[in-house]
Amino acid sequence: MNPDPMHNEEIAADETGTALVASLRASAPYVHAHRGRTFVIYLPGEAAASPRFADLVYDIALLHSLGVRLVVVFGARPQIDTALGAAGVETCFVDDVRVTDAVSLGLIKHAVGALQMDLEALLSTSLASTPMGGARIATVSGNLVTARPVGISRGVDHGHTGEVRRLDTTSINAHLARGHIVLLSCIGYSPSGEIFNLRAEEVASAAATALSADKFVLLHPGAAMHERFADTPPGLAVEAARALMDRGDTPLSPADRARLGAAVAACQAGVERSHLVSFESDGALLRELYSRDGVGTMVAGDRYDDIRTASPEDLGGVLALIEPLADAGLLVARSREVIELDIDHYIVTARDGLVTACCALMPYPDEAIGELACVAVHPSYRGQNRAAALLDEVEGRAREIGLDRLFVLTTKAPHWFIEHGFKASSLDALPVAKRALYNYQRNSAVFIKTLTRR
Numbered sequence: 001m002n003p004d005p006m007h008n009e010e011i012a013a014d015e016t017g018t019a020l021v022a023s024l025r026a027s028a029p030y031v032h033a034h035r036g037r038t039f040v041i042y043l044p045g046e047a048a049a050s051p052r053f054a055d056l057v058y059d060i061a062l063l064h065s066l067g068v069r070l071v072v073v074f075g076a077r078p079q080i081d082t083a084l085g086a087a088g089v090e091t092c093f094v095d096d097v098r099v100t101d102a103v104s105l106g107l108i109k110h111a112v113g114a115l116q117m118d119l120e121a122l123l124s125t126s127l128a129s130t131p132m133g134g135a136r137i138a139t140v141s142g143n144l145v146t147a148r149p150v151g152i153s154r155g156v157d158h159g160h161t162g163e164v165r166r167l168d169t170t171s172i173n174a175h176l177a178r179g180h181i182v183l184l185s186c187i188g189y190s191p192s193g194e195i196f197n198l199r200a201e202e203v204a205s206a207a208a209t210a211l212s213a214d215k216f217v218l219l220h221p222g223a224a225m226h227e228r229f230a231d232t233p234p235g236l237a238v239e240a241a242r243a244l245m246d247r248g249d250t251p252l253s254p255a256d257r258a259r260l261g262a263a264v265a266a267c268q269a270g271v272e273r274s275h276l277v278s279f280e281s282d283g284a285l286l287r288e289l290y291s292r293d294g295v296g297t298m299v300a301g302d303r304y305d306d307i308r309t310a311s312p313e314d315l316g317g318v319l320a321l322i323e324p325l326a327d328a329g330l331l332v333a334r335s336r337e338v339i340e341l342d343i344d345h346y347i348v349t350a351r352d353g354l355v356t357a358c359c360a361l362m363p364y365p366d367e368a369i370g371e372l373a374c375v376a377v378h379p380s381y382r383g384q385n386r387a388a389a390l391l392d393e394v395e396g397r398a399r400e401i402g403l404d405r406l407f408v409l410t411t412k413a414p415h416w417f418i419e420h421g422f423k424a425s426s427l428d429a430l431p432v433a434k435r436a437l438y439n440y441q442r443n444s445a446v447f448i449k450t451l452t453r454r
């Protein structure tokens, strides 16, 4: 019997502990992948006002315990609004940017300072009766963000409202190397010794870019961003994310637009992935980072293309990919007519109109299985996860139409499929109709992947 009561309660909840073991094992690849990586997390002021704030901070602390180098940038807009409102100070906004006069700056300093202390207090918790039991977390903050004034914009003097000029990445990296969590706020300092009120999203985006963060996570209230638009996938290329912001009928609030804009800006500046995750869904941060199927909206940097169902206009591009591979015996040859008939089953990644990769999902609904066929990546675009991204997409679509498994027939790439969760199988496992068409001369190996449920 473990003397720790929390431990025992958990095990008792699941008599055999199987579920716990399974979920720990399932998250292990992500623990390995994220350890030692730098994540910048943007925590909006709304999160601090939510009943989930403590749990959210505990989840952030858990990321730290799992070896992630963390920079947390916190916003304080609602807290600042409340402080200004209570003092009867009217605020003027220009393009959703607050104009900060001297009186406002005094109140902002108090509001931001108070929030920082609340955050530090939660991160200092280490009572055994909380999820922070045993945690010893050191946070650091300071004059790490250099700012300059916005000055006069649209004819309005913005006073103490500033813009990010640079971040002290040397100091931040040194703090991270010592295992500290770095806290940044919406306050920046100028070389002339002035204090500026910045947009926290801008600080976060600048931090993610300057530190070449491995991930930039932006928390937000409400439903996942992509769920607010019809037919929008959870994974977006930069262009697609920008298009959402530009839509006239956007259901995004100005604050959400600022967050999506920050995610896009970071990806355009070289951050590989930005994740927008709702803090209102319990555990969403952990699920986004430690499970295969995240719950948020991901904006992927420039090296990812749009993934979409092929259209008749893509026929030439798909053929151009497949034909040389078929000639070399790597893929089964398919005529233009056959591909045209099946075009709705093809999924492509495309960049500036060029089809960079393709595959097809041929469902056998009666047997709840689908064939992943015709996986091909343009030779100039290999080794950049395009095939893996296509596989992810196919798995999502297969699950949506009720399939439990995927199979693939391959002669030359068995290891790629094994490395992506497929297991060697036999002809008997194929759907009956496919078995009848099996080409014994080609002698392809059969691999099957069981799809986990979301």
Ligand SMILES: CC(C)(COP(=O)(O)OP(=O)(O)OC[C@H]1O[C@@H](n2cnc3c(N)ncnc32)[C@H](O)[C@@H]1OP(=O)(O)O)[C@@H](O)C(=O)NCCC(=O)NCCS
Pocket (backbone or CB within 6 Å): 325, 330, 331, 373, 374, 375, 376, 377, 378, 381, 382, 383, 384, 385, 386, 387, 388, 389, 408, 409, 410, 411, 412, 413, 414, 415, 416
């Ligand atoms: C196999 C293929 C689809 C992978 O595409 P990709 O976008 O480069 O794949 P990813 O970026 O997701 O993965 C790259 C990894 O797979 C490895 N890989 C590529 N081809 C492989 C193969 N035939 N066997 C095993 N591993 C392979 C790469 O070495 C790389 O691993 P590394 O990063 O450890 O070096 C691509 O190489 C291709 O189009 N090959 C020709 C067509 C083909 O064989 N299709 C599959 C038959 S159905």
